[in-house]
Amino acid sequence: MAARTDLGEFLRTCRSGLSPEEAGLGASLSPRRVRGLRREEVAQLAGVSVDYYTRLEQGRHNSPSEAVVEALARALQLDDASRAHLIDLARPARGSSAGPAQRVRPALLQMMASMVDHPVLILGRRTDVLAANTLATALFTDWRRLPARERNYTRWVLLDPVARERFTEWDTVAADAVGTLRLDAGRHPDDRALNDLVGELTNKSAPFRAAWGDHRVHERTFGIKRLTHPEVGPITLHFEALTLPGDAGQTMFVYSTDPGSSSADNLRLLTLLDRPREGIDVSG
Known part of the structure; x- marks a missing residue:
């Protein structure tokens, strides 16, 4: 993935999704073949020359101020996640950013193990699954049974038939996962493992190819996931994404259900099945 090409493609995608009316330019007097803004309109709104903006889209200028x-x-009119992604794409080219292998601290694993009523996952760079407690393993999949290179949330969602069967709104879950991976790719354009993952998913998954081509980014914060578990039935979960300041690139996902709901009953039933209670490091 060439960062400069990504910058131009991202700008084109953003302007194609914004109409003149939405941008505050009023209705166009001349017929339009497509809905989005023209290059000269974006340049006008941003206060730059048309030639300068064109060079940005074509990858002929690689360091906008x-x-x-x-x-x-x-x-x-970018939202916070898209704005952050644009800033990442506009940064000067950087060297390799793979960094050391990520590991979850033992104290975090102990804390996860103590949260017996809540599924908990820790995801790292590239949406790699670094740790899961017992309930998260029961709810999603046993990451330890997968080869180390396949312990990745986005890969699991896109390629494992179990994920497609488990998530009631699989299309949304998959698109969000791809958007999160796209955000990480902008931050770390020279991460070889990430580029290999994108290449594999591009070759193996048509939904991934479509979502990746949309250049949509997604910041994981909070939300709802709906699943149907083969052992206990439907479960609606709220999740909170908690960044770990002392562990760069790691995010803890804590899931919960509404008290007194059928989802709470089904999740509770899942906790009663005969499984050891532990926080499991799956990063190795």
């Missing part, structure tokens, strides 16, 4: 990036974000 911070002021220009902020002006483009405002012109294209």
